[in-house]
Amino acid sequence: MSNDKVIIADKLTKRFGDFTAVDAISFEVNKGEIFGFLGANGAGKTTAMRMLSGLSMPTSGKAIVAGFDIYRENEQIKRNIGYMSQKFSLYEDLTVKENIRFYAGIYGKSNQFIKEKTERVLRQLHLSAEADKLVKSLPLGWKQKLAFSVAIFHEPQLVFLDEPTGGVDPVTRREFWHMIYEAAASGITVFVTTHYMDEAEYCNRVSIMVDGRIDALDTPQQLKKTFSASSMDEVFLKLARKATRAAD
Amino acid sequence: MKQFLSFVKKEFHHIFRDLRTMFILLAMPVAQIIIFGFALTNEVKNSRIVVWDQSKDAATTSLINQIEASNYFELDREIYSANEIETSFKKGKVKLAVIFPPHFNEDLLHFNKAQVQLIADASDPNVANTLTNYASAIIMDYQDRITNERKLPYTITTEMRMLYNPELKGAYNFVPGVMAMVLLLVCTMMTAITIVREKEMGTMEVMLVSPMKPFRIVLAKAVPYLMLSAVNITSILLLSVYVLDVPINGSLVLLVAESLLFTLVSLSLGLLISSRAESQQTAMFISLVALFLPTVMLSGFMFPIENMPLPLRTVSNIVPAKWYYSIVRSVMIKGVGLHAVWKETLILAGMFVFFLGLAIKNFKIRLA
Structure with a gap:
């Protein structure tokens, strides 16, 4: 395999009984890329993402994540990826610092590393003054940015963001994407699912899942051209209308 | 780690x-x-009782004294008619009535047999049960003492010991x-x-x-x-x-x-x-x-x-x-x-x- 591919999926399939949630998807994600993973609810995005992040075993197919096989090298994959869920997953009853310490701790980082990096991250987030405040006292936008910083704190090769901007106002969303660009510039590959089509425009490449299959995969510009659409919104609607599967 | x-x-x-x-x-x-x-706790202490003593003789006085002396009972008052039993129960404080028929001591001495009636307020069955047990035990105790004085030829006395928890x-x-x-x-x-x-x-x-x-x-x-x-x-x-x-x-x-x-x-x-x-x-x-x-x-x-x-x-x-x-x-x-x-x-x-x-x-x- 080549070193500039962070994800290589080959006919990756997941069945639950008779139901094929993910139907032989194949795609590649390059290092440092911001990869948009789109699809209507129930299209199979979450299942695909769970397989790639080691939360779920595929029924068939192959995949290499961060250079490791998802069947055999689950442990190494886990060390090299980060994950942020749509719920932000911070502990509201812990302080900002304690949250960082905890997540860095379960990745086995040294105290020295945690201490130095915590200060740097808090300064970047302008959260130094709030370091010892409980997370529940922070506004939603700050929680979201903190959650992202926590997800990449251990410096993974790849970070999965599962609808990271749900319920956040447009200004904060823009600031958040700024953080995503910075992470990508520092070499972290970003794999992001979203429902906001304007966000899809920010991605380097976008894949659109329909009924468990990837029906389109290209740069936003190219997709708009192929589907002769003026926006990603239109592209998405054209594809999603073909879906036969009911959304969950 | x-x-x-x-x-x-x-x-x-x-x-x-x-x-x-x-x-x-x-x-x-x-x-x-x-x-x-x-x-x-299942223990019942200082329950109020009424006594209807129709004999007023040496035996009943002695028995009443013993009942009163125990920790379990406290004499609320004496009563003088059957009607008063229920009225005292209905007031709620009294849980047990002890009734001695007339000629208690005489019956005991001449016929070797006397009766005492215990009437309990069984609206709480557990308490009623415990109280009648306690009262019977005190009466039995009294009986044992007078039998000993008179030396009946055959007696079986039970002696109980509660192992591991003597005070229950x-x-x-x-x-x-x-x-x-x-x-x-x-x-x-x-x-x-x-x-x-x-x-x-x-x-x-x-x-x-x-x-x-x-x-x-x-x-x-x-x-x-x-x-x-x-x-x-x-x-x-x-x-x-x-x-x-x-x-x-x-x-x-x-x-x-x-x-x-x-x-x-x-x-x-x-x-x-x-x-x-x-x-x-x-x-x-x-x-x-x-x-x-x-x-x-x-x-x-x-x-x-x-x-x-x-x-x-x-x-x-x-x-x-x-x-x-x-x-x-x-x-x-x-x-x-x-x-x-x-x-x-x-x-x-x-x-x-x-x-x-x-x-x-x-x-x-x-x-x-």
Whole structure:
């Protein structure tokens, strides 16, 4: 395999009984890329993402994540990826610092590393003054940015963001994407699912899942051209209308 | 190991920051033992009685004096007609009426047979039962004394000794029961709820993506509760010995070891529940209905298992608290060693392995 591919999926399939949630998807994600993973609810995005992040075993197919096989090298994959869920997953009853310490701790980082990096991250987030405040006292936008910083704190090769901007106002969303660009510039590959089509425009490449299959995969510009659409919104609607599967 | 420690530390933060959790974990066991030890007791003291003495002779006076002299009864007043019995019961304070027919002493002396009637307010059957027993015992005692004076040719006297609990104190029964309840509550319910909370908040998912092994995660969640249980075991035992005067007759080491074993069973049950429940409410509901009720009803602590119908007796065998309760009573009150409770110990150990295995299997299925 080549070193500039962070994800290589080959006919990756997941069945639950008779139901094929993910139907032989194949795609590649390059290092440092911001990869948009789109699809209507129930299209199979979450299942695909769970397989790639080691939360779920595929029924068939192959995949290499961060250079490791998802069947055999689950442990190494886990060390090299980060994950942020749509719920932000911070502990509201812990302080900002304690949250960082905890997540860095379960990745086995040294105290020295945690201490130095915590200060740097808090300064970047302008959260130094709030370091010892409980997370529940922070506004939603700050929680979201903190959650992202926590997800990449251990410096993974790849970070999965599962609808990271749900319920956040447009200004904060823009600031958040700024953080995503910075992470990508520092070499972290970003794999992001979203429902906001304007966000899809920010991605380097976008894949659109329909009924468990990837029906389109290209740069936003190219997709708009192929589907002769003026926006990603239109592209998405054209594809999603073909879906036969009911959304969950 | 470092992962594990940062996890345990975080778990203690959760516990110490939440006053309600702290209260349930540390104050409730103490409150329970005190409530059960002092308030819930079968002993009846200073019950008010009325006496209708139609004889007024030496024998009745002496008997009434004896009844009054006991701790159990206090003479409310004398009455002079049958109607007054019910009127005094209806006022609520009086629980027992003692009625001597006319010529009590004469009957006793001439026919060797006299009658005394006890009428109890059985709207509370347990109290009525206890009171009539106490009163009969005092009357029997009086009879014994006069028979001795007159030397009847054949008499059988029963002499009773209550071994292990000579004063028939309720606390001897409640302390082992409360220990079982508290450990179950702390370990099972709290562990289940705290794990399910992580599922609800989405933090569980993030941890499962981390290099931390699922089994380690649940283990790290259980450790703080194991430690708090050790604190609870200590405080309950201290309270029982120094406040409730319940002795520890057997080996303290064995008692603590058995308690830790029961804690492990409870923890594994908590893990099992958390692997199935999707919301905190479900977890709490399952813990209360499937565990707490059987523990109270079927462990032998409230109701004797020997008196239950066969199906219930059979069911009681799968209630872990039943075995633990029996162990604690044997070790703490009777003072026996491991040789007397090895069977129960083995059953608890088996339950621990079984529940833990099932819990781990369930977690794995979730991940597949």
